[in-house]
Structure formats: structure tokens, C-alpha cells
Amino acid sequence: MKRKLAVWAALALALCPALSLAQSNYPNRPVKIIVPFAPGGASDFVGRIMQPRLAELLGQPIVIENRGGAAGTIGMEAGARSAPDGYTLVLGNVGSVAINPGVFTHLSINNLKDFIPVTQVVDVPGVLIVHPSVPVNSVKELVAYVRANPGKLNYASPGAEAGMDMVHVPYKGGAGPAVTGLVAGETQMMFSTVSSAMGHIKSGRLKALAMTSPKRIQELPDVPTMRESGYLDGSSGSWQGVLVPAGTPREIVDRLFAVLVQTMKTPDVIERLAKGGAEAVTSASPKAFADFVAAETQRWGKVAKEAGATAD
Structure with missing residues (x-):
């Protein structure tokens, strides 16, 4: 028994440097971003604006894969079932990440358990x-x-x-x-x-x-807000953020967080997003985004329950 334990310990110690080396070389091949919606929507728009700068910072091609259908659930499920190695990211939004769990009663995944949130990237009114x-x-x-x-x-x-x-x-x-x-x-x-x-x-x-934004936006200065129109409540806008499958090594999550923040602070990215009505926004840390996602999921779950909303 002692000999077996010694062998396992030796194997574990031998593998640690190899795993560490693999993570330190990340990424060494193209990285895929799953957009859980069809081309032409807000998530696709944001993903393709991020794509060139993110590829430059990571030193590898970024491949956008549109996996639309079922209000984003198909793409989210594909992302959750991907290998947790940093080579598959998901660009989720408030609907696919936080609202769907409250309105779809037969989801095969749990967004709070099956993903690690990395950072928010935009607010879209x-x-x-x-x-x-x-x-x-x-x-x-x-x-x-x-x-x-x-x-x-x-x-x-x-x-x-x-x-x-x-x-x-x-x-x-x-x-x-x-x-x-x-x-x-x-x-x-x-x-x-x-x-x-x-x-x-x-x-x-x-x-x-x-x-639906709190104030008018620069690109559409003549369009009033819902509040200005006499309605305090309206359909909310959308936030978007990047998530990776649960189990992705912390070193890779931290690396992605750093390059995503740098991407969203790039002047050309900010300008192109603004022309489309979106605002570049990043989280303080992956944990801060995880806390935000959990709070949003709880908030929208309550809204869905009170409204009796279902989408199955």
C-alpha cells in the first residue's frame, strides 16, 4: 500500500510541471467563441468587434461560431459541454445566462454551476x-x-x-x-x-x-427614454459577458480576464461599439462578474415567477 501511494505521489508530482507548462503556453492554437445566437444580432456584433484585438493579444486566431436557437440555450449547452481548457469561450447575454434559467423548466445545464464567468464586456441599451x-x-x-x-x-x-x-x-x-x-x-x-x-x-x-437606458444615447440623441415618455418601466437592455466551462484552470481564467479587459479598453473597440449603441464595460474581477451573474439570475428568476413566464 505504501509503495502504491508513493507511486501515485510521484506521478502527481511529475505531472504538475507538465500541466503548469501547458497552461503557461496557453494559447497555442485557435480559440473559439460560441455566440449562442444567429448572425446579425447584438451578441454577434459584439463578438466580431472584439475578435481582431483579442486575436492580436492572445497571438492566436479567434473563431466565432454562431450556435443560435431556443433563445440561446443551444449555444450555452454546447459551451458548457466543451473541454475546460480555455479554447472554447461563450459570449452570453442577460437572456441566455440569467433569464433563461427562470423561464425554461427543462434546461440540461445549470449556468451557475457549469460555467466560470470571466468578465462582462458590454452594456447594450x-x-x-x-x-x-x-x-x-x-x-x-x-x-x-x-x-x-x-x-x-x-x-x-x-x-x-x-x-x-x-x-x-x-x-x-x-x-x-x-x-x-x-x-x-x-x-x-x-x-x-x-x-x-x-x-x-x-x-x-x-x-x-x-x-430603455437611463439617459439618451449619443448615436440617437432625438430618441427619448421610456421614462421621458411617461413610462418608468420598459424592456431592459442587455449586458454581455464571457464565460468558460467549469473546471477551466484558474491561470487560464486570469489570462483571459486580463486580455479581455485590455481588449475592451482599446479605443477602436470602444468607438466601434459606441457607433452600434453599445458601451464597453468590464468587471473588476472574475469573482465580481460571477457575483453579478448570480444576482442577475436571482433577480430575473423572481421576475419570471411573478409574471408566470415560461418558454418551454
Whole structure:
């Protein structure tokens, strides 16, 4: 028995330097970022802006893999089941990370246990948008129009339902396909992240009625906030952050945190995000982001329970 213990101890000691060396050489091959939504949405927008600078800092190519479907759950599940070696990151958002656990009752993963949060990367305000054919120019006018025309408007979403008398049209793949459907006239209104809708708003293909942010944003200075429009509450905007599978070595998590913070503080990244209506934001530490994710999951779980919201 003593001999066996000695052999195991020797093996463990021999492997420690090898494991340490492997981690110190990280990364030595391309790194994949799973975006759990279809191309064209806010998460895809953010991921592709981060991609060049992150690749430069890590010294390896960054591959964006869009795994949309089921409001982000498909991509999150793929990320959670990936090897915990730092070569698969997940760019999650408030919906896929914190809201889904409260509205999907049959998830195969637990976001709080199956991931290590690394850092938040952006805040993206929400915006209430309508098709130009809808004869309204403010939130109050929209509410009055909906009440005067019950069931006439279709509203789009990436999968969740809301409460006025309208026809709900859920879209698979996140905000990108939902916004595309709105532009095409398949639906007439939706709440979206501003980065998913900015180009269509500026081109006149969509009308922005109100922002969900606390104040107006620089890129859309004439669009009032929901509060200015007389409504204290509205659909929230979205935060996004990077997570890795549980079990990823601490040294790799710390390395990723450092380069992600550096990426989000790069002037070109900040400027490009701002043009799309997003603000570069980083956490104080991986633990700070983990605490934030836990608090957000609890908050949105309570909201979902009180609203009786389900998405199964």
C-alpha cells in the first residue's frame, strides 16, 4: 500500500510541471467563441468587434461560431459541454445566462454551476422599434393605437411573450432574425437591443420610439427614454459577458480576464461599439462578474415567477 501511494505521489508530482507548462503556453492554437445566437444580432456584433484585438493579444486566431436557437440555450449547452481548457469561450447575454434559467423548466445545464464567468464586456441599451407603416411616433401614441386596434399588430421577439392585445411572433436565433422580420413587415413592433437595430433606424427602415437606458444615447440623441415618455418601466437592455466551462484552470481564467479587459479598453473597440449603441464595460474581477451573474439570475428568476413566464 505504501509503495502504491508513493507511486501515485510521484506521478502527481511529475505531472504538475507538465500541466503548469501547458497552461503557461496557453494559447497555442485557435480559440473559439460560441455566440449562442444567429448572425446579425447584438451578441454577434459584439463578438466580431472584439475578435481582431483579442486575436492580436492572445497571438492566436479567434473563431466565432454562431450556435443560435431556443433563445440561446443551444449555444450555452454546447459551451458548457466543451473541454475546460480555455479554447472554447461563450459570449452570453442577460437572456441566455440569467433569464433563461427562470423561464425554461427543462434546461440540461445549470449556468451557475457549469460555467466560470470571466468578465462582462458590454452594456447594450434596449430600444422600442416599430415598422414605418405603423402610424405612431411616440410610446403614448403606440399604446393608444394598440388599444384602439386590438389584435391588429404583430410583435416580434426572440422567444418571450409580453402583455398587450397583439399577436406574438417568436423568432429563432435571437434579435437578429426578429429585427429582420420587422424590417420586412412580418411584424410591426418589438423591443430590441439598439445594436441589432441601429443600421435600420438610421436608414429609416425602422422607427425608434424610446430607449430603455437611463439617459439618451449619443448615436440617437432625438430618441427619448421610456421614462421621458411617461413610462418608468420598459424592456431592459442587455449586458454581455464571457464565460468558460467549469473546471477551466484558474491561470487560464486570469489570462483571459486580463486580455479581455485590455481588449475592451482599446479605443477602436470602444468607438466601434459606441457607433452600434453599445458601451464597453468590464468587471473588476472574475469573482465580481460571477457575483453579478448570480444576482442577475436571482433577480430575473423572481421576475419570471411573478409574471408566470415560461418558454418551454
